[in-house]
Amino acid sequence: MLFAYERNGKTLQRLLTTPTRKSTFLSGTIIGQLAIAIVQMIVLIIFGIFVMHVPWGQSPVGLAVMMVSFGLASVALGTTLGTFIKSERQANNLTILIGMVLSLLGGVGGHWSSFHQPCRPLRRRCLPIGRCRVSAI
Numbered sequence: 034m035l036f037a038y039e040r041n042g043k044t045l046q047r048l049l050t051t052p053t054r055k056s057t058f059l060s061g062t063i064i065g066q067l068a069i070a071i072v073q074m075i076v077l078i079i080f081g082i083f084v085m086h087v088p089w090g091q092s093p094v095g096l097a098v099m100m101v102s103f104g105l106a107s108v109a110l111g112t113t114l115g116t117f118i119k120s121e122r123q124a125n126n127l128t129i130l131i132g133m134v135l136s137l138l139g140g141v142g143g144h145w146s147s148f149h150q151p152c153r154p155l156r157r158r159c160l161p162i163g164r165c166r167v168s169a170i
Contacts, residue, residue, distance in 0.1 A: 036062075036115030037124040063108050070104040 039045040048058055078096070081087035089096055110131075118124045 036112070037118045037121050040119070041121060059112075063112060066108045066111065067101075067104050070107055071100055074100045074104065 036045065039048070049055065078089060078100075082089065114124065114127060118127060
């Protein structure tokens with residue numbers, strides 16, 4: 034979405050005409066987005082611990098590894114989409130669509146038995162949470 038914003042504001046064209054290498058610009062963008070994502074996750078985890086009393090396990094290192102890997106995956110997806118998307122409106126719509134599909138496949142949509150029959154095998158094959166929920170019943 035950041036690339037779409039810069040493309041519409043014509044700042045991307047100006048940045049690419051500077052003597053800065055494209056790899057420097059891309060890595061700076063990725064590191065900045067990753068830093069913002071990790072700060073957001075830390076805020077949510079602190080809120081979960083102190084307000085909602087959510088247990089986050091016994092391994093802070095494991096939690097940090099999961100945060101960084103999730104952040105990198107999210108930034109990679111956003112950067113990939115940013116190269117194909119032409120406008121901010123497309124970016125917003127596609128982000129909502131991808132978020133809804135992934136949350137549905139991940140189990141946010143409810144119990145697996147509430148899904149239509151054709152969707153159940155897809156969910157079981159796509160994500161490990163589908164197999165866990167089926168085997169737990």
